[in-house]
Amino acid sequence: MSSISSLVPSRFLTLIAHLVIVITIFWSRENNVRACLPLEYTNEEYNQEDTRLVVALSVTLGLFFVELAGFFSGISMFNNNQSLLSTACHASGAVALLFFLFEQWTCSIYWWIFGFCSVIPALYEMFLLFTVLGLKKKPL
Amino acid sequence: MAFYEVYSHPALIRYKTNVCTRATLFVLMVFCLTYIPPLLVAYKSQGFWLKRSTYEEQPVVQFQYQMLMIGATGTAGEFVAWSTFPDFNRLLGSNLRIPAVSVKEEDSNQDGKSDRLRLQLSVPLKAEEQIYSIQLLLTFSYQLFRMSTVVMQSMAFIQHSSSVPGSQLFINGDLRLHQQIPLPHRGLHAAYNVSVVETGSPFATSYDLASIIRAYQARNLTTYLSCPTPVWIIGRAVNAPFQINAEVRYPLETISYRPGFWEMIKFAWIQYVSVLLVFLWLFNHIQTFVFQNQVLPTVPKPLLKTHTQ
Numbered sequence: 001m002s003s004i005s006s007l008v009p010s011r012f013l014t015l016i017a018h019l020v021i022v023i024t025i026f027w028s029r030e031n032n033v034r035a036c037l038p039l040e041y042t043n044e045e046y047n048q049e050d051t052r053l054v055v056a057l058s059v060t061l062g063l064f065f066v067e068l069a070g071f072f073s074g075i076s077m078f079n080n081n082q083s084l085l086s087t088a089c090h091a092s093g094a095v096a097l098l099f100f101l102f103e104q105w106t107c108s109i110y111w112w113i114f115g116f117c118s119v120i121p122a123l124y125e126m127f128l129l130f131t132v133l134g135l136k137k138k139p140l
Numbered sequence: 141m142a143f144y145e146v147y148s149h150p151a152l153i154r155y156k157t158n159v160c161t162r163a164t165l166f167v168l169m170v171f172c173l174t175y176i177p178p179l180l181v182a183y184k185s186q187g188f189w190l191k192r193s194t195y196e197e198q199p200v201v202q203f204q205y206q207m208l209m210i211g212a213t214g215t216a217g218e219f220v221a222w223s224t225f226p227d228f229n230r231l232l233g234s235n236l237r238i239p240a241v242s243v244k245e246e247d248s249n250q251d252g253k254s255d256r257l258r259l260q261l262s263v264p265l266k267a268e269e270q271i272y273s274i275q276l277l278l279t280f281s282y283q284l285f286r287m288s289t290v291v292m293q294s295m296a297f298i299q300h301s302s303s304v305p306g307s308q309l310f311i312n313g314d315l316r317l318h319q320q321i322p323l324p325h326r327g328l329h330a331a332y333n334v335s336v337v338e339t340g341s342p343f344a345t346s347y348d349l350a351s352i353i354r355a356y357q358a359r360n361l362t363t364y365l366s367c368p369t370p371v372w373i374i375g376r377a378v379n380a381p382f383q384i385n386a387e388v389r390y391p392l393e394t395i396s397y398r399p400g401f402w403e404m405i406k407f408a409w410i411q412y413v414s415v416l417l418v419f420l421w422l423f424n425h426i427q428t429f430v431f432q433n434q435v436l437p438t439v440p441k442p443l444l445k446t447h448t449q
Contacts, residue, residue: 080435
């Protein structure tokens with residue numbers, strides 16, 4: 001299909017962009033954690049919020065690993081549905097996380113971004129992995 | 141013969157599908173992603189709804205020829221005074237000094253609105269009396285017409301005191317409007333069309349400067365004299381009267397108001413559509429790619445009509 005020349009690279013690029021931003025937030029999460037807390041906070045509260053954000057980011061990275069595994073192994077690389085879904089979700093995720101990082105949004109918003117932009121493509125990816133590896137269907 | 145493109149027009153390709161297909165879902169998602177994010181972008185970048193704006197107008201100000209003047213003549217509380225209110229003058233007794241008053245309102249640019257007030261008061265004094273401080277209250281009628289119609293009675297209060305006795309007080313300033321809240325964009329605003337000084341009451345409390353100013357400052361719209369420094373000229377000749385020279389200008393005012401519904405909607409629409417254009421262009425390209433390359437299966441209507449046998 002002629003769409004391969006554009007669809008696969010765009011999926012790859014949006015995946016990597018989302019991944020890069022998640023890793024950037026991982027390394028500079030101080031400002032975001034401080035934005036979740038009230039003006040007066042104790043060290044315990046800070047550590048609690050920090051742990052929560054670390055957990056969220058780690059789960060995101062795990063889901064990324066699942067999706068990249070499916071993509072690079074070729075199982076979902078040429079699947080049109082997954083390509084479209086993954087491109088759309090990761091593109092909006094990358095833009096939303098860009099705002100999250102620069103505008104210092106609160107931590108609760110991260111869970112929403114995570115839910116819509118990381119969980120949905122990873123779930124479909126897992127479904128595809130199951131159908132190909134488990135039910136022995138053809139990848140495309 | 142040079143060949144060049146003389147005209148071109150786009151040919152439309154229609155893609156058809158059933159209601160319950162991935163293509164419908166895709167188009168619905170794209171519709172949401174096209175029309176909702178511009179609203180979010182325009183709103184989150186502040187200033188979407190215009191809450192306050194300004195306009196310029198020269199007000200129609202007229203001096204109401206009601207004045208109140210009090211001058212302190214000693215450190216033990218002696219004073220002389222005069223006003224245009226007969227009840228107040230009656231209460232003064234021997235402290236009343238009736239000045240010679242000269243008032244002139246000028247319209248320098250001939251636009252029908254007065255631009256300047258020149259006021260001269262010559263207060264006669266006894267030979268041994270000296271003036272140490274002056275309190276002067278002038279009343280005006282103030283009208284605005286461009287947006288909401290404002291009709292009110294306002295005042296300018298001037299006070300100056302010095303430790304040396306003077307012969308002349310020279311005041312030169314602008315009559316400025318002070319707003320606590322923005323004005324509405326239309327309607328009649330005549331709540332303050334009552335006299336600043338309560339005439340008709342024989343009691344002394346209605347001429348108490350503190351209570352007059354307290355009631356006046358409680359208003360949402362007031363005028364004040366913006367005067368950098370009055371000039372206190374000393375050295376009064378023995379039989380000369382005390383002169384008060386006041387020049388009050390009525391300048392062009394910048395008035396803040398709350399915009400009406402249509403003005404707010406106009407500016408919000410401009411902001412929304414300018415961001416929407418970018419999103420429309422982007423998602424048009426994405427949709428063209430998806431449907432042209434059959435990423436999601438649809439039935440394109442053929443360009444050329446096929447003849448059925």
